[in-house]
Amino acid sequence: MKPVRKRIPLAVLAIGALALTSCSDGGGSEEPLESLDIMAPFFSAVPPEEDDPIDKALSDLAGLDLSVQWVPNSDYGAKTNTVLAGDDIPDVMVIQGKDQAFVQTAEAGGFWDLTDYLASGDYPNLVTENPEVQEASSVNGKVYGVYRARDVIRHSVIIRQDWLDNLGLALPETTDDLYEIARAFTEDDPDGNGRNDTYGMINPAWGGIGNGSPYDAIEVWHGSGNLWSEEGGELVPAFTTPEWTQALQYERDLVQNGYVNPDFATMDPATWNEPFLNGKGGIIIDVQSRASELAKLFKE
Known part of the structure; x- marks a missing residue:
């Protein structure tokens, strides 16, 4: 058996541009969020219900209404391409690979550039300790999401x-x-x-x-x-x-x-x-x- 070439895992949460904060009139202060729309894959036969107790607990913990759109994992790639081709990108979505649609959307300014935030040291729990993962998930040196940990052994x-x-x-x-x-x-x-x-x-x-x-x-x-x-x-x-x-x-x-x-x-x-x-x-x-x-x- 020939050795398997190591592939750096890539799975990030991409955050829609300008979706998380908005500026008040002239003051430059950030208004608090009241809700957050999320698109994510699910791997079981039946997706979580709207009133799922875990979703409710997460909403209570976050202090805002979390609305999760669950998409079957087998259809998630096609759904991602459809969403990115439209003008209604969720506030937060899981990106499973550095596909063309994701790269084009990122380069066009469709996602929030988090590079400086993650490099500031203010968010240590959101930064991977593996620089190869950071590099693999970036687009032209810019990071548009928070990494999702995966097995090093694929x-x-x-x-x-x-x-x-x-x-x-x-x-x-x-x-x-x-x-x-x-x-x-x-x-x-x-x-x-x-x-x-x-x-x-x-x-x-x-x-x-x-x-x-x-x-x-x-x-x-x-x-x-x-x-x-x-x-x-x-x-x-x-x-x-x-x-x-x-x-x-x-x-x-x-x-x-x-x-x-x-x-x-x-x-x-x-x-x-x-x-x-x-x-x-x-x-x-x-x-x-x-x-x-x-x-x-x-x-x-």
Whole structure:
């Protein structure tokens, strides 16, 4: 397995320009906020209700009315682009990546430049201690949001140890090893129930490339760039490289041989844990925090 290139996580809260303060007539003093509109993704099947007790408690703590627009995570990217293309940007919104729409909006003055505020030392709890994260989340050296902490370890291979033990298999060290485990988890009855009712890898519906999907991880393992590759001092789209094609063949074989859940094209990401917990699939490629989440669910 080729080493995975480290990608600095980028997920920031972008704050709409001039949305948080307004000037009184001539005095230059700031008027207190009475409400705050927030747009954020949710990862469960059902979003929080309007009268959710946590939202109410946060509103009481902040001393103003917090109105949160919850958007399914699977639709959040498209919703973000739609919102940024309009003229009604929420006061605060989660930005999940440095996409073109976000960069253009920031450069056009659509977000509040927080660079000097964060550098002042007055807000230590809002400043990351990792300068690489600060740099990655900036646009032309300017910071437009408060970072959202993520795992330093991003893509991880999470595997059911009991299935490995049942089949006498070791943890994978190469992509070929991982493929063989996916095959064995599908064909060799890893749960020992005598039925053909398991598969190897669990992949939810995930459109596009370069957005942190399991497929992106596999492509980088094969030597492809993360969206872009450098060839002869020039940047080229990663999907034009032989390494990307090799990874795509690997992924195609997994799917065609049935080593991936059959509903991979439509599976709701909010239900990603269920096949792993219920003994249907045995491999998940996702962020490291999902491993601890699954371990907690198994204990429960």
